[in-house]
Amino acid sequence: xxxxxxxxxxxVSTMTVSxxxxxxxxxxVSTLRAVQVAIAQLGYLPDSAASALATGRSRIVAAIVPTLxxxxxxxxxxxLASVLRRAGYELMLGDSGYHAPTEAALVRSFLGRRVDALVxxxxxxxxATRELLARREVxxxxxxxxxxxxxxxxVGFSNVAAGRxxxxxxxxxGRSRWAFVGTxxxxxxxxxxxxxxxREAARQAGxxxxxxxxxxxxxxxxxxxxxxxxxLRLQPVPDALFCANDALATAALRAAADxxxxxxxxxxxxxxxxFDVAAHTSPALSTVRIPGRVIGERAAKALLARLEGSGAGxxxxxxxxxxxxxxxx
Amino acid sequence: xxxxxxxxxxxVSTMTVSxxxxxxxxxxVSTLRAVQVAIAQLGYLPDSAASALATGRSRIVAAIVPTLxxxxxxxxxxxLASVLRRAGYELMLGDSGYHAPTEAALVRSFLGRRVDALVxxxxxxxxATRELLARREVxxxxxxxxxxxxxxxxVGFSNVAAGRxxxxxxxxxGRSRWAFVGTxxxxxxxxxxxxxxxREAARQAGxxxxxxxxxxxxxxxxxxxxxxxxxLRLQPVPDALFCANDALATAALRAAADxxxxxxxxxxxxxxxxFDVAAHTSPALSTVRIPGRVIGERAAKALLARLEGSGAGxxxxxxxxxxxxxxxx
DNA sequence: TTGTAAGCGTTATCAC
DNA sequence: GTGATAACGCTTACAA
Numbered sequence: 001x002x003x004x005x006x007x008x009x010x011x012v013s014t015m016t017v018s019x020x021x022x023x024x025x026x027x028x029v030s031t032l033r034a035v036q037v038a039i040a041q042l043g044y045l046p047d048s049a050a051s052a053l054a055t056g057r058s059r060i061v062a063a064i065v066p067t068l069x070x071x072x073x074x075x076x077x078x079x080l081a082s083v084l085r086r087a088g089y090e091l092m093l094g095d096s097g098y099h100a101p102t103e104a105a106l107v108r109s110f111l112g113r114r115v116d117a118l119v120x121x122x123x124x125x126x127x128a129t130r131e132l133l134a135r136r137e138v139x140x141x142x143x144x145x146x147x148x149x150x151x152x153x154x155v156g157f158s159n160v161a162a163g164r165x166x167x168x169x170x171x172x173x174g175r176s177r178w179a180f181v182g183t184x185x186x187x188x189x190x191x192x193x194x195x196x197x198x199r200e201a202a203r204q205a206g207x208x209x210x211x212x213x214x215x216x217x218x219x220x221x222x223x224x225x226x227x228x229x230x231x232l233r234l235q236p237v238p239d240a241l242f243c244a245n246d247a248l249a250t251a252a253l254r255a256a257a258d259x260x261x262x263x264x265x266x267x268x269x270x271x272x273x274x275f276d277v278a279a280h281t282s283p284a285l286s287t288v289r290i291p292g293r294v295i296g297e298r299a300a301k302a303l304l305a306r307l308e309g310s311g312a313g314x315x316x317x318x319x320x321x322x323x324x325x326x327x328x329x
Numbered sequence: 330x331x332x333x334x335x336x337x338x339x340x341v342s343t344m345t346v347s348x349x350x351x352x353x354x355x356x357x358v359s360t361l362r363a364v365q366v367a368i369a370q371l372g373y374l375p376d377s378a379a380s381a382l383a384t385g386r387s388r389i390v391a392a393i394v395p396t397l398x399x400x401x402x403x404x405x406x407x408x409l410a411s412v413l414r415r416a417g418y419e420l421m422l423g424d425s426g427y428h429a430p431t432e433a434a435l436v437r438s439f440l441g442r443r444v445d446a447l448v449x450x451x452x453x454x455x456x457a458t459r460e461l462l463a464r465r466e467v468x469x470x471x472x473x474x475x476x477x478x479x480x481x482x483x484v485g486f487s488n489v490a491a492g493r494x495x496x497x498x499x500x501x502x503g504r505s506r507w508a509f510v511g512t513x514x515x516x517x518x519x520x521x522x523x524x525x526x527x528r529e530a531a532r533q534a535g536x537x538x539x540x541x542x543x544x545x546x547x548x549x550x551x552x553x554x555x556x557x558x559x560x561l562r563l564q565p566v567p568d569a570l571f572c573a574n575d576a577l578a579t580a581a582l583r584a585a586a587d588x589x590x591x592x593x594x595x596x597x598x599x600x601x602x603x604f605d606v607a608a609h610t611s612p613a614l615s616t617v618r619i620p621g622r623v624i625g626e627r628a629a630k631a632l633l634a635r636l637e638g639s640g641a642g643x644x645x646x647x648x649x650x651x652x653x654x655x656x657x658x
Numbered sequence: 659t660t661g662t663a664a665g666c667g668t669t670a671t672c673a674c
Numbered sequence: 675g676t677g678a679t680a681a682c683g684c685t686t687a688c689a690a
Binding site: 013015019052055 | 659660661662665666667668
Binding site: 341342343344345348355356357360379381382383384385 | 675676677678681682683684
């Protein structure tokens with residue numbers, strides 16, 4: 001079932017069919033109609049591999065997120081996919097498992113697929129990744145963090161600033177013994193940057209550096225529960241806990257209860273991400289809300305501008321964040 | 330940067346380079362080495378669009394899930410992607426928003442991309458979808474439900490049986506006034522089938538039909554909280570509540586607390602999905618665990634068998650489910 | 659407004 | 675073991 005079949009049935013050339021599909025305004029109305037009838041009759045679907053080969057554009061965008069296993073990046077992927085699809089692009093998705101070599105392997109595979117653009121999560125990348133990217137001219141958007149030196153364009157928020165704001169919030173509410181659960185900043189992770197911000201706020205407030213509990217095997221509630229339990233064994237017991245995501249925070253709520261601590265009276269718990277369960281735990285979780293979907297949409301629009309339009313546009317888009325105050329802090 | 334560039338540098342023909350990549354065993358070792366050097370030197374990456382055109386296989390598999398917005402299908406997508414990638418396939422993802430026409434549009438778009446296979450969630454599909462599929466010979470795997478008449482292959486579990494088992498569990502624990510929150514069975518949804526199973530169990534136990542609260546705008550905790558609050562206003566108050574997913578169940582826990590009801594003493598709450606927060610709510614959530622990742626892996630393997638191997642293999646794979654007893658029921 | 663011809667980068671086929 | 679040639683289905687450029 002190819003262009004030629006349609007062309008024969010409609011008694012025109014393949015070019016006319018191609019035009020009827022791509023630039024209908026350039027085709028006489030009667031011809032257009034005949035072609036459309038033929039297409040419907042045959043159930044013809046254009047072969048985008050052939051189209052990609054002929055035009056040099058695949059109309060595929062690839063995105064790499066750290067994990068598909070929880071909902072953190074789900075709304076971002078959704079935002080990306082829906083804006084792109086409306087513009088006729090498909091999304092190819094990969095998860096790096098927070099693992100740089102895997103990211104590089106994915107980038108390589110996607111470049112081989114001749115994707116028209118790439119979305120990468122975070123601003124820290126392998127040398128392998130950077131080299132791969134440097135050799136070709138693929139638009140790249142980095143998301144979920146901010147930097148002054150993006151590969152190309154970055155859409156996100158400052159993880160450091162988020163941590164700092166959380167610290168200021170704790171301070172404003174009279175908390176003085178802060179703690180943090182998440183991943184360590186050595187990994188240059190986004191979670192680690194939040195701790196950096198918290199530490200900075202502690203220093204500015206003249207408080208001791210926050211206690212820390214690092215989880216290594218993913219930021220799941222299971223890992224968080226044990227880590228928080230350990231943290232709460234320390235003396236003096238912290239009176240404010242910042243969790244690098246809401247899954248961790250949910251587990252922290254439970255861990256506090258297990259230790260006989262009342263939230264927020266004995267200890268304030270503040271999450272990150274505003275997962276959909278956050279509003280419905282008891283106590284309801286105070287958290288940092290990130291406009292994940294907006295990140296996806298803005299990233300998609302930035303790409304489309306590069307792909308279809310002029311090529312200009314902001315190189316650095318800060319979507320911000322917001323502390324959502326509920327009951328736990 | 331194409332095959333020809335590599336060929337020139339290695340002083341061989343393009344075919345030899347192609348073979349060195351695809352069938353290295355057919356190439357003399359010395360030639361192979363020369364080619365590899367040239368490839369590395371140029372940073373050459375094969376163009377898979379051209380390859381797809383020449384071979385008629387894209388090495389892309391498309392999957393359509395109802396939503397990317399929560400983590401329900403995340404582990405399935407992860408399982409799919411990882412098995413497929415190991416075999417050299419990429420995943421193209423779409424979300425239908427639980428909307429049949431959207432599913433059809435996605436199928437159409439994916440078929441145009443000449444995907445080698447399709448994964449669809451659920452076993453109920455549009456006529457448009459079915460027709461599209463009938464015209465070509467693309468392997469299709471349906472997931473997350475079971476039917477005796479799959480389009481091709483189905484990998485999942487019986488949603489009706491899951492609902493029935495939950496009912497039996499309630500009965501075994503002396504609960505007599507059952508209730509359900511989720512979507513209505515008229516939509517032939519998987520959530521609705523769970524209610525069908527619960528109703529069947531109620532009938533068999535000689536109990537009244539379960540009270541129901543249907544959510545329409547997605548199965549989010551926000552929708553669940555209001556629905557459950559309404560449900561608990563009824564007299565007599567139900568003593569067992571089955572929620573169509575754990576997000577709903579988390580909200581139900583909170584709603585019960587809001588109404589002064591103790592869980593599980595006054596009312597048992599049983600979720601569905603074993604989301605990662607389930608083990609860490611208070612009370613910890615009893616739930617139905619679905620091996621989501623296994624569904625993805627088995628689906629991928631079924632596809633690979635069809636694509637690479639003989640073509641035989643089971644047409645119906647039941648991965649089962651399991652009631653995980655924690656504190657809430 | 660429509661058609662012709664060439665070519666996109668790869669691989670199947672067949673010859674050497 | 676290696677190479678020449680002809681597709682694969684589409685679109686660009688140009689001609690009519």
